[in-house]
Each structure stands twice: as C-alpha cells, then as structure tokens.
Amino acid sequence: MISYQYLLSVFQDTLLQYQLPFNQFSLNYHLIFSDTPNSAPLSSESIVLCTAGAFRQYLELALPPKVCFCVSDSQNVISTLYVPQNCCYIAVRDSYSELCTRFISIYQEYTRYRYLLNLELTDSRQVRSYLQKLSSETGIAFSLYNQNGELLPMFSSSEPDIPAQSADSLPASSQYKMQKKLPSHLFQRVRQPLKFPDKPGFFYLECQKLGEENFFLYAVTSDEFHCDITWVSRKALSAILHSLSDFHTLLYTEEETKAGEFISDIMNQKSMDLLEDYARFRSLVHYDSKYTTIFYIRFTNSDTAPSRIFFLDELHKLIPEALIGPWNDDIIAFIPNPDRQSRLDQYEEGLQKLLERYQAYAGSSLWTKWRFRTSILIAESNAKFGQILGLEPSRRLFFSNEYSFYHLIDLAADSFQRIHHSKDLTYLMHPCILHINRYDIEHDTNLLEVLYHYLINGCRVGDTSISLNMHRNTVQGKLNKLNEIIHEDFTKNGIIQCRILISCMVFFYQDRYLKEPFSNPQSMLSSFHQLDIPEYEKE
Numbered sequence: 001m002i003s004y005q006y007l008l009s010v011f012q013d014t015l016l017q018y019q020l021p022f023n024q025f026s027l028n029y030h031l032i033f034s035d036t037p038n039s040a041p042l043s044s045e046s047i048v049l050c051t052a053g054a055f056r057q058y059l060e061l062a063l064p065p066k067v068c069f070c071v072s073d074s075q076n077v078i079s080t081l082y083v084p085q086n087c088c089y090i091a092v093r094d095s096y097s098e099l100c101t102r103f104i105s106i107y108q109e110y111t112r113y114r115y116l117l118n119l120e121l122t123d124s125r126q127v128r129s130y131l132q133k134l135s136s137e138t139g140i141a142f143s144l145y146n147q148n149g150e151l152l153p154m155f156s157s158s159e160p161d162i163p164a165q166s167a168d169s170l171p172a173s174s175q176y177k178m179q180k181k182l183p184s185h186l187f188q189r190v191r192q193p194l195k196f197p198d199k200p201g202f203f204y205l206e207c208q209k210l211g212e213e214n215f216f217l218y219a220v221t222s223d224e225f226h227c228d229i230t231w232v233s234r235k236a237l238s239a240i241l242h243s244l245s246d247f248h249t250l251l252y253t254e255e256e257t258k259a260g261e262f263i264s265d266i267m268n269q270k271s272m273d274l275l276e277d278y279a280r281f282r283s284l285v286h287y288d289s290k291y292t293t294i295f296y297i298r299f300t301n302s303d304t305a306p307s308r309i310f311f312l313d314e315l316h317k318l319i320p321e322a323l324i325g326p327w328n329d330d331i332i333a334f335i336p337n338p339d340r341q342s343r344l345d346q347y348e349e350g351l352q353k354l355l356e357r358y359q360a361y362a363g364s365s366l367w368t369k370w371r372f373r374t375s376i377l378i379a380e381s382n383a384k385f386g387q388i389l390g391l392e393p394s395r396r397l398f399f400s401n402e403y404s405f406y407h408l409i410d411l412a413a414d415s416f417q418r419i420h421h422s423k424d425l426t427y428l429m430h431p432c433i434l435h436i437n438r439y440d441i442e443h444d445t446n447l448l449e450v451l452y453h454y455l456i457n458g459c460r461v462g463d464t465s466i467s468l469n470m471h472r473n474t475v476q477g478k479l480n481k482l483n484e485i486i487h488e489d490f491t492k493n494g495i496i497q498c499r500i501l502i503s504c505m506v507f508f509y510q511d512r513y514l515k516e517p518f519s520n521p522q523s524m525l526s527s528f529h530q531l532d533i534p535e536y537e538k539e
Contacts, residue, residue, distance in 0.1 A: 006228035121243035149182035259325025289336035296379035448527035
C-alpha cells in the first residue's frame with residue numbers, strides 16, 4: 001500500500017489541489033494512461049494518469065469505486081470544474097509526460113523495495129542485516145521495540161543511544177541512534193507520520209500484534225520524500241514477525257542480551273576470576289542482596305520463539321527484580337535471596353502456573369554469592385532430574401534440596417562407568433530393590449512404591465497412606481509383606497532405611513534417567529502406579 005500523504009509529498013513542488021476520500025492505494029492497482037478524452041475505459045481500483053481535458057470528460061461519467069485521478073493541469077483548469085466529493089484526485093502543474101515519468105518512477109522504486117521487503121528471514125542475524133540494508137536503501141533508520149517500549153538491540157539498523165530522550169527532540173537522519181526506551185506518549189501516535197517541529201523529516205511508529213503481544217517498529221528519516229515510510233514500515237515489521245513465528249527467531253531486550261553474554265562467558269569459563277565475575281554481575285542486577293538463587297528454565301521441543309518471548313515478559317512481571325538472560329535454548333534467572341532460603345516459596349505458585357502454561361520445567365540452585373557456574377549447572381540438573389524422573393505428579397518447579405541426592409548418584413554413576421565399564425548400577429543398590437520390583441511385576445502389586453513413600457514420609461504409616469491415597473490398614477499390610485521380602489526390619493533400623501532409600505533413587509536414576517536396562521527385566525512403571533509419564537515418552 002502507498003499512502004496518499006506520500007504522493008502529496010512527492011508532488012509537493014508542483015501540487016495545485018487535491019481531494020482524497022480514501023487513504024491509500026495498492027501497488028496492484030491498474031495504471032490507466034489517458035492523454036486525450038475517453039481514450040481509455042475506467043475500471044475500479046485503478047490510478048488514472050490524465051490531462052485536464054480528459055479529467056473533465058471523466059467527471060461526466062459514473063465513476064467506479066476506488067479510482068484516483070492524477071491530473072496534469074499546467075493551466076489550472078481544475079479550479080473551474082465542479083468535482084464531486086466522492087472523486088479522488090491530485091492535480092499538479094507538471095506536463096503530462098512529466099507526470100507519467102514521475103509516477104512510473106514511484107512504481108519502479110517500490111518494485112525494488114518490494115523485493116527487499118519480501119526477503120525470507122530465517123534467523124536474528126538476517127533480521128539485523130535486513131534492517132541495515134533497508135535503512136541504507138531508503139534513508140530510514142529502524143528499531144524494534146517490545147510492547148513495554150524496550151529496545152530489542154539486535155533488531156536495529158543503528159546502535160542505541162545511551163541517554164533516553166524525548167521523541168520530539170531526536171535527530172532525524174540515517175545515522176540516527178535509537179533510544180533505549182520509547183516515551184509513553186509516543187504510543188498514542190501509532191501509525192501517524194509526524195514531522196519534527198524544528199528540523200526536516202519525520203518519525204513513524206508502526207504497531208503489529210503477534211499472539212497476545214504488541215511489537216513496535218520505530219522509523220525516523222530526514223528525507224520524507226524519498227519513500228513511503230508508512231508502507232515500508234508496515235511491510236518490514238510484518239516480515240520480522242513472520243520470521244519470529246515461522247523460523248523461531250528470538251528477540252531479547254538489551255538487559256536480557258547483556259545477561260545472556262554474562263551467562264555465556266561464565267559457562268564457557270572465559271574468566272576464572274570469581275571476584276571479577278561478581279563485580280560484573282553486580283553491575284547488571286538491580287537488587288542489593290549479596291546472595292542469589294538461580295532458576296534454570298528448560299523448554300520442551302514443542303516450544304516456539306513467540307511463546308518464549310511471551311514467557312519472558314510474564315516472568316519479568318512475576319519477578320521484576322530478577323536478572324534474566326538466555327542460554328542456548330533455555331532461560332536462566334538470577335533471583336535475590338537475602339535470607340539464604342533453600343526454597344523461594346513466595347514465587348512457587350506463580351512460577352508453577354507459568355511453567356504449566358508454557359510447558360516448561362525449572363530447577364533451582366541453593367543460594368550463592370559468586371559460584372554462578374556451579375549453581376547454574378546444579379539448577380539445570382535439578383530441572384532435568386525433575387522432568388525426566390517424573391516422581392512428583394504435575395510438578396514443574398524442582399528445588400535443590402529435593403534432588404541433591406541425585407547429584408551424588410550422577411557423579412557416582414560416572415565414576416562407576418569409568419572404573420567398571422558398565423552403566424548397570426545394580427551393585428550400588430540394596431539387593432531387595434530388584435527383588436521387590438520383580439515381585440511387583442509378577443503379582444501386579446506396588447510394594448516398591450509403598451516402600452519409597454514410607455521412607456520419604458519419615459516411616460509414618462498415616463502420612464504414607466495420605467501420600468498414596470490408600471487406607472492405612474492396606475499400607476500396614478504391604479509393609480508386613482515388605483519385611484518378609486527384605487529379611488531385615490527396615491521399620492526400626494535407620495541405617496537400613498537410609499540405604500534402601502538411596503537404593504530406590506539409584507534404581508529410579510538407572511531406569512528413568514539413564515534408561516539403561518538391568519540384567520533382568522525391571523521397570524519402575526510396574527511398581528509405581530501413580531508415576532508421572534513425561535510427555536516425550538507418551539509420544
């Protein structure tokens with residue numbers, strides 16, 4: 001589409017008068033050349049380039065809808081004519097040949113721009129290169145902002161300026177440096193090309209929606225006559241959002257980008273100086289707490305880039321003081337923990353709902369002052385253990401204290417494999433575990449499940465029955481059967497209880513996490529009737 005405001009600016013130097021009942025026309029409109037009266041028939045959705053004499057003749061006819069006349073009128077004949085209010089026209093002093101030449105140049109220019117605007121953008125680097133090339137071709141500076149008015153620095157044709165300025169005082173040029181935050185009053189001027197009050201050129205804010213989130217493309221030019229800023233901005237933002245939707249291109253704010261760079265340097269061990277890393281971290285965060293808990297958020301394979309952006313926006317609202325950044329395909333959040341709590345219960349309910357909505361999983365670390373890499377790895381492992389083991393029905397947020405034993409088992413498994421050249425961890429378990437599991441397989445019982453819940457509930461029959469939604473007499477009967485199988489009174493011996501509980505975890509780890517077969521057929525699903533089955537296993 002081409003705005004008539006742009007046409008008026010193109011013909012400004014020779015403009016006589018105009019009447020524009022509708023706002024824009026398409027490049028697909030027919031071009032009709034009529035230098036003499038009735039030399040060409042009219043059709044709807046067309047641009048008629050004609051002389052004043054031909055225009056006079058057309059006014060005597062019933063005009064089709066959406067027809068615009070561009071009239072060559074060097075004698076100002078049009079001022080003597082009665083033009084109906086529904087007739088769209090622009091009259092200029094140019095000769096007919098000059099009018100046709102200038103109008104054809106508009107089409108040629110737009111054909112060139114249209115090719116550039118229709119390029120397929122498959123990743124963030126192509127989007128950045130696309131905006132820079134578009135800027136050099138059109139003389140317009142572009143920057144993309146999220147719905148909070150925050151600059152997405154990877155998607156700008158120029159570098160952001162450090163101080164925030166009023167939009168009305170910004171310099172208009174192709175070398176323009178975009179501001180980091182759009183002023184709130186600018187959101188009231190969406191799709192309104194506005195002149196700068198004290199300099200040539202103008203700015204334009206295009207807005208389009210993807211999912212439930214708005215994105216803004218801010219365009220500034222010092223030469224308003226070079227091309228149609230409204231059409232170019234609309235097509236450019238549409239191309240970017242298609243890239244986001246179709247090719248999972250990710251958009252991050254400047255703060256998220258800096259946090260991602262910090263995380264990348266930490267994880268790749270580019271710096272081994274903990275004090276230096278801590279000083280850099282303090283320059284990024286907005287809280288005073290000395291201690292930090294790290295949440296590692298993993299997304300499922302079905303996740304898309306748009307949902308990732310929406311998740312980030314909601315996470316910022318839920319924990320506004322957090323420092324949040326990307327790492328590979330996941331997200332890491334640094335959250336203040338001044339009281340050094342092992343669980344940040346105040347965020348649990350909100351984060352659990354958020355994770356459910358976006359089909360993601362999160363693991364948390366313990367509090368730390370500057371051991372960021374260790375804490376990130378532990379938080380990531382907690383998220384993996386919780387997701388893959390599936391021991392907690394419907395849970396998506398997993399805390400470090402609940403999965404710390406699995407870190408020990410993971411390290412022991414690596415050592416066992418290195419020394420014994422085997423992933424079968426049978427010899428690290430109490431022998432009763434596989435015996436009980438085989439019994440469950442043969443008799444369709446859930447003795448191993450009862451044993452595990454009995455141990456994690458402090459060996460209290462009442463709590464175990466509640467945990468399993470089972471009558472306490474039924475639980476007691478199963479415990480009696482377990483005593484027969486184990487040949488040791490595990491209900492009274494703490495050492496045996498500890499060994500059996502850890503053995504259960506080793507069994508879970510091998511069966512669910514490693515997916516390593518045992519020497520005899522064994523399966524958690526045979527013993528655990530309430531076990532969560534991860535989505536990827538259901539498929």
